[in-house]
Amino acid sequence: MKLSRKDLPDVGELVIGTVKKIADHGAYVFLDEYDVEAFAPTQELVQSWFHSIREYVKEGQKAVFKVTSVNPKMRVVEVSLKRVRDQDKERKLLQWRRGLRAYKLLELAASKAGVSQQEVIKYYWALEDAFGDPLRAFEDIVKVGPEVIKGARLPxxxxxxxxxVAQQHIELPEVKISGVIKAVSIESDGADRIRDMLKSVAEAVKKKHPQITMKLYVIGPPRYRVDLAGKLPKQLEAAYNDLATALQEAAKKYKVIASLQRIEK
Structure with missing residues (x-):
């Protein structure tokens, strides 16, 4: 699927390619993002002349290649498999998968809106201009709010x-904020006061933020760990701030000296 606006890739660019044919001197690779065929010489596929090309690639295999030369006039592109670093490969594959998913979601939205499939790529590029990563448009609608899509200027x-479509199909990964509560009491029933204080704090946070999961457990007196988990970062930050406020209010009520320190990742 041609997602690139350019006709040909640039030298040094990482591209997604599907191996179409293997020959003695190399492999012919279809560049998915460009709808153009490239060639990967044997020396750019194998690590040693003692190895066969088929030990590294198979027909029909999709892989990440690095562009080594481009002749625009002849539309000849050469690529390398062995010049791609593992970390670059993973990053490119993730980018490609996200692009494909964004295109499929946009196709679905276009069908709902009565927009022709021929125009989908134009609006895909509009999302790319507005968000950098087109899939981020769908994610931000769920994460931040529907108003973020205004910047793309879609019909x-x-x-x-x-x-x-975003609200129906985007499932956000869970995020977490953790902190350490230190609680000390000099009262004779100090342990009970701390227990009641922590229970009061947990109830206050859960009541105000029912969508947030909260876990509170003992590290070792006087230290207690609290984990807040949810899918919307802004809600999670708000819950953490309310936790800090509720802790100070409860500490005064139960005559406990308490503090909260965030665990930085």
Whole structure:
């Protein structure tokens, strides 16, 4: 699927390629993002002349290649497999998968809005311009709010369809904020006071933020760990701030000296 706006890749660029044919002197690779065929010489596929090309690639295999030369006039592109570092490969594959998913979601939205499939790529590029990563448009609708899509300047019907598709199909990963509570009491029933204080804090946070999961457990007196988990970072930050406030209020009520320190990742 041609997602790139350019006709040909640049030298040094990482590209997604599907191996179409293997020959004695190399492999012919279809560059998915460009709808163009490239060639990977044997020396750019194998680590040693003692190895066969088929030990590294197979027909039909999709892989990440690095562009080594481009002849625009002849539309000849050469690529290398062995010049791709592992970390670059993983990053490129993730980028490609995210791009494909964004395109599929946009296709679905276009179908709902009555927009022709031929125009999908144009609006895909509009999301790319506005968000950098087109899939981020769908994620931010769920994470931040539907208003973020305004920056892409989509037709009204398509904009509404994109919002609906995002809300139906985007599942955000869970994020977590952790902190350490230190609680000390000089009262004779200090242990009970600390226990009641922590229970009061947990109830206050859960009541105000029912969508947030909160776990509170003992590290070793006087230190207690609290974990807050949820899918929306802003809600999670708000819950953590309310936790800090609730702790200070409860500490005064139960005559406990308490502090909260965030665990930085």
């Amino acid at each position: 009204p019907k398509l904009e509404q369809a994109v919002i609906e």
